[in-house]
Amino acid sequence: MAIRLGVSAPGASAARSPRRLVLLGATGSIGRSAVDLLENDLDNFTVAAVVGGRDPQALARVALTVRAEFAAIRDPDGYACLKEALAGTGIEVGAGREAVIEAAQRPADLVIGAIAGAAGLEPTYAALSSGRDVALANKECLVCAGALFMGAAKRTGARVLPIDSEHNAILQALGGAPPAAVERMILTASGGPFRTWSKEAISRATPEQALAHPNWAMGPKVTIDSAGLMNKGLELIEAHHLFGVAAGKLDVLVHPQSIVHGLVAFCDGSVTAGLAVPDMRVPIAHCLGFPHRLKTSMRRLDLAEIATLTFERPDFARFPALRLAVDALAGGAGLPTVLNAANEIAVETFLCGRIGFDGIARHVAEACEAALKDGTAREPATVEEALQLDHVVRERSRTALAAETSSGMITSW
Ligand code: MG
Numbered sequence: 001m002a003i004r005l006g007v008s009a010p011g012a013s014a015a016r017s018p019r020r021l022v023l024l025g026a027t028g029s030i031g032r033s034a035v036d037l038l039e040n041d042l043d044n045f046t047v048a049a050v051v052g053g054r055d056p057q058a059l060a061r062v063a064l065t066v067r068a069e070f071a072a073i074r075d076p077d078g079y080a081c082l083k084e085a086l087a088g089t090g091i092e093v094g095a096g097r098e099a100v101i102e103a104a105q106r107p108a109d110l111v112i113g114a115i116a117g118a119a120g121l122e123p124t125y126a127a128l129s130s131g132r133d134v135a136l137a138n139k140e141c142l143v144c145a146g147a148l149f150m151g152a153a154k155r156t157g158a159r160v161l162p163i164d165s166e167h168n169a170i171l172q173a174l175g176g177a178p179p180a181a182v183e184r185m186i187l188t189a190s191g192g193p194f195r196t197w198s199k200e201a202i203s204r205a206t207p208e209q210a211l212a213h214p215n216w217a218m219g220p221k222v223t224i225d226s227a228g229l230m231n232k233g234l235e236l237i238e239a240h241h242l243f244g245v246a247a248g249k250l251d252v253l254v255h256p257q258s259i260v261h262g263l264v265a266f267c268d269g270s271v272t273a274g275l276a277v278p279d280m281r282v283p284i285a286h287c288l289g290f291p292h293r294l295k296t297s298m299r300r301l302d303l304a305e306i307a308t309l310t311f312e313r314p315d316f317a318r319f320p321a322l323r324l325a326v327d328a329l330a331g332g333a334g335l336p337t338v339l340n341a342a343n344e345i346a347v348e349t350f351l352c353g354r355i356g357f358d359g360i361a362r363h364v365a366e367a368c369e370a371a372l373k374d375g376t377a378r379e380p381a382t383v384e385e386a387l388q389l390d391h392v393v394r395e396r397s398r399t400a401l402a403a404e405t406s407s408g409m410i411t412s413w
Contacts, residue, residue, distance in 0.1 A: 018046045019288075022106055022132070023066070024123050025114030026050040027058040029219050030137040030163060033280050034112055037288060037296065039065050045288070049103035051115065051123065054078055060085035070106065072099035074119065097122070105130045110288070113138050114163070116219070117344070118390050121145060125383045131156035135287035137163040143234050144337040145386040146241030147379070160242060161287045166235055167242055168283035169262035169274025177266065179244045184265040187235050188255040189314065190215045190278075192227040195256060199318045202228075203358035207351050215258040215278045224347045225321075228360060229314060233325020237336045240329055247329045252322065254312040259301065277301050320361040328368060334377035334389050335368060341393035342367030345401060354405040363404075367397055 021038075025031045031052075038045055049070040052059030056078035063071040063086060072094040073082050079095035086093055094102065104111060104123035113124040113136045120138035125145070127134050129152045136142070141149050153160050162168050166187040174182070193212045194202045210227040211220060218226070225231035229252075236250050253263075258278040265271045276282040277299050285294045303309075316323045321343070328339040346363040349355045355363070371377040371393065380386035 018042075018044055019110060020046050020048050020108040021288075022048050022103060022108045022111040022127070023050045023062070023068075023114070024100075024104055024112060024127070025052075025116060025120065025137070026062045027052040027055050028114055028116055030114035030280065030284065031062070031112070034114070034284050034288070035062055035065055037281055037285055037294075042067060044294075048106040048108045051100050051103045052078075053115070053119065056082035057085060063091050064089065070094065070103055072103040074100050074115075101126045105132070108132055110135055110161075110290075112163075112284075112287075113141065116221075118144070118387060121383050121387060125149060125152060128152040128158050128160070129156060131158050133159040133161065135161045135163050135284070135290075139164075139234050139238060140340060140390070142238040142241045143340045144390055145380055145383055146237065146336075148383060148386065150241050150244075161290055162238070162242055163280070163283050163287055164235060164238070165261045165276070165278070165280065165283050167239060167262065168286055169260075169276070170239065170243065170264055172274045172286065173262060173264040173272040174243070175272065177264070181266050181268075182243075182245055182249060182264055183267050184249050184251055184263075185239060185243060185245050186251045186253050186263040186265070187232060187239060188253050188258070188260055188262065188311075189229055189232040190226070190258045191254040191256050191312070192229070194227055194318075195254065197318070202318060203356055205357040207353065210350075210357060214256070216280075220351060221344065221347055224350065224360075225343070228321040228357065229319040230321035230325060230343055230360070230364075232314070233322045233328075234336075234340065236325060237329045247326075250329075252314045254314050255309065256312075257306060257309050259303075259306060259309055275301060275303075321364065324361060324364050324368065331368075331372070331377070333379040334386075335371065337380070337386060337389045338368055338371040338377050338393050339364055341390045342397045345394050345397035349401045349405065355401065363397065363401060366400070367393060370396070 047066040047068040050063050050068040051072045054075035056073055070092040076096040083093045100123050104127040111127040111132045111134045113134045118140050124141050210224050213223050232252050260273050260275050263273040285296050328335040342364045346360040350360050
């Protein structure tokens with residue numbers, strides 16, 4: 001569904017020049033939602049560049065839809081196809097790592113950082129280091145190299161605007177208050193499909209059951225992470241870096257309706273919260289307009305219709321992944337990178353049907369313990385080091401899980 005946009009900020013006028021955007025990850029889930037918001041009203045935006053991974057046809061379609069000036073594809077093999085698809089359109093075409101970095105650094109008011117996974121680190125860091133404001137959807141940037149990313153933003157004066165619904169709600173609820181005024185920062189979790197399941201039933205869950213998220217339509221990796229609350233754990237790590245709040249002040253509340261996305265409790269007893277219908281276009285629109293407000297035509301929140309909002313404490317016994325993430329945040333250094341990389345490989349292995357759902361958290365716990373023991377989990381001093389650690393842990397996890405599954409050690413279902 002296409003959404004009509006218009007700027008309705010106080011003081012906004014037709015005379016304000018269009019915002020220049022770069023879309024990193026233009027063909028993914030967040031990229032497509034951003035394009036959906038942009039496509040009917042490009043008067044308020046110009047798109048300096050779009051970047052995709054390995055689907056040249058999809059990237060060409062996005063480039064044409066948003067009238068991008070430059071389209072860069074990460075996979076060099078996609079160059080010829082992209083060039084042919086955009087021939088005669090006047091859109092510049094590039095491919096490979098350098099082209100992606102160049103796109104990330106093109107002059108722009110806002111870079112949408114929505115490349116998924118470790119591939120997002122380098123270009124997003126390049127954008128921030130060039131002083132570009134970044135609307136961040138990539139988790140790994142903050143989980144694996146949070147200090148480096150926020151350090152780059154501080155150095156260049158760039159802003160990091162979170163696209164993730166929980167962090168975006170908190171940014172809005174904070175209202176510019178300093179970290180010292182915050183007593184608690186609370187991220188909500190829907191609880192996923194296993195919220196009411198027993199520990200035993202969760203351990204036997206199939207990929208199909210884990211992929212059936214009640215409220216959000218997302219990619220398979222993040223949906224599996226949500227089912228085990230690992231996603232919320234990764235979001236706690238992100239919140240720590242984004243808002244400069246100590247780990248001990250961060251909390252999770254299970255809220256099955258997914259209407260309240262984040263809350264901030266202040267030192268004077270006040271609590272503010274960010275509410276919206278569960279639609280990623282809401283936080284994306286907030287970032288696209290920031291600090292102004294765009295006018296969108298999405299479904300509006302009707303609290304009387306919803307009538308009841310409920311909240312529960314998370315159950316660490318049934319969702320051990322959340323505890324592992326809390327421990328990794330407390331452990332600091334490279335431990336969150338180990339947690340994230342081991343989790344990604346374990347989720348892949350679960351989706352292939354080779355380990356049970358409980359095998360994901362079990363593998364992550366073992367990977368974190370092993371890294372602590374042998375000193376692998378050092379604080380990365382550069383983005384390259386963060387990527388290297390990520391790579392090392394992935395390889396180890398692949399080897400360990402292959403050995404376990406071939407010997408039949410993990411057969412929960
Ligand atoms: Mg989220």
